[in-house]
Amino acid sequence: MARRSSTRIASSTWRGVRRAVLAAAVALLLAPAAGAVDPTQMPTPELQARYEGLTHELRCMQCQNEAIADSPVDLAADLRRQVRDMLLAGKSDQDVREFMAARYGDFILFRPRFAPRTAWLWLAPGVLLLVGALVSWRIVRARTALVPLDNEPLEEDVSR
Amino acid sequence: MNRFLLPAGIFALLAVVLAIGIKHSPDKGIIKSPLLGRSAPQFSLPDLADPARTVSSAQLKGRWYLFNVWGTWCGECRAEHDMLLQVQRSAEVPLIGLDWKDDDTQARAWLTQLGNPYDVVAVDRSGRIAIDWGVYGAPETFLVNPQGIVVFKHVGALTPEVWMRDILPRLPHVAAKT
Numbered sequence: 264m265a266r267r268s269s270t271r272i273a274s275s276t277w278r279g280v281r282r283a284v285l286a287a288a289v290a291l292l293l294a295p296a297a298g299a300v301d302p303t304q305m306p307t308p309e310l311q312a313r314y315e316g317l318t319h320e321l322r323c324m325q326c327q328n329e330a331i332a333d334s335p336v337d338l339a340a341d342l343r344r345q346v347r348d349m350l351l352a353g354k355s356d357q358d359v360r361e362f363m364a365a366r367y368g369d370f371i372l373f374r375p376r377f378a379p380r381t382a383w384l385w386l387a388p389g390v391l392l393l394v395g396a397l398v399s400w401r402i403v404r405a406r407t408a409l410v411p412l413d414n415e416p417l418e419e420d421v422s423r
Numbered sequence: 424m425n426r427f428l429l430p431a432g433i434f435a436l437l438a439v440v441l442a443i444g445i446k447h448s449p450d451k452g453i454i455k456s457p458l459l460g461r462s463a464p465q466f467s468l469p470d471l472a473d474p475a476r477t478v479s480s481a482q483l484k485g486r487w488y489l490f491n492v493w494g495t496w497c498g499e500c501r502a503e504h505d506m507l508l509q510v511q512r513s514a515e516v517p518l519i520g521l522d523w524k525d526d527d528t529q530a531r532a533w534l535t536q537l538g539n540p541y542d543v544v545a546v547d548r549s550g551r552i553a554i555d556w557g558v559y560g561a562p563e564t565f566l567v568n569p570q571g572i573v574v575f576k577h578v579g580a581l582t583p584e585v586w587m588r589d590i591l592p593r594l595p596h597v598a599a600k601t
């Protein structure tokens with residue numbers, strides 16, 4: 264009994280330590296994200312969420328593999344301000360995307376639009392999945408056809 | 424025989440896709456401007472020489488011009504400056520400057536010191552007009568026709584090659600001569 268309660272205490276302190284370590288790790292991970300690249304605060308949480316969504320899906324044209332949300336360069340700051348101003352002016356997310364694409368081209372959109380030119384980009388994964396499913400279905404069918412032959416000796420063993 | 428047909432087919436298809444990708448990859452990271460063939464963006468900005476006056480796109484209608492985006496903070500702009508002075512001396516097409524996110528005093532000092540190749544320089548302190556032009560790295564140069572349509576864009580320092588190959592032949596009075 265006594266032994267049992269001591270293990271319980273030990274496990275609960277262990278759990279506490281583990282929780283503290285986990286919390287510290289999470290805090291460390293989040294620290295750079297909360298860094299000074301973009302301190303913009305929108306007036307409402309809804310606008311803030313839309314602002315953050317948009318700034319993460321627009322490419323920084325100078326650094327090209329970074330979103331404008333994460334880039335410290337001047338132009339990214341200008342584009343973030345543009346996004347903020349447009350959202351504050353009541354523009355929709357689609358308005359912002361179209362505004363940017365009209366000036367910088369589709370390249371600025373990390374998530375390409377569905378257009379005749381980009382259709383294969385969106386459809387290829389589905390087509391490949393179908394091809395894969397077809398191939399695996401054929402393989403499975405070919406293998407199932409073999410099963411009765413393989414099983415014959417086993418069945419004899421069981422009946423014995 | 425049949426066993427190898429499918430993998431070989433897939434390989435060939437992949438090779439074609441990659442070849443197309445390589446052929447269409449942007450030249451040295453330069454992105455084709457969606458502005459080409461469309462109207463140049465409207466603007467009305469202070470004149471660098473006299474900020475009380477304005478430079479507007481309306482004043483530029485009806486003639487060919489080169490729209491050059493620069494700033495004193497931009498190293499490549501220093502590199503192309505001599506070429507801009509040559510363009511001015513050739514008198515083939517007027518140069519309109521856009522001083523992008525710069526300090527007016529420094530910009531005026533730069534032009535006094537190095538020579539001023541521009542007919543007029545518009546000042547875009549906030550960078551708002553540069554966004555309309557899709558500018559992502561100075562220097563950038565746009566060729567605009569009398570209808571106000573952007574017919575050519577060059578990103579990076581203007582070189583004699585670009586001038587001879589891409590700009591001069593597009594000017595009708597030059598093209599007619601040759």
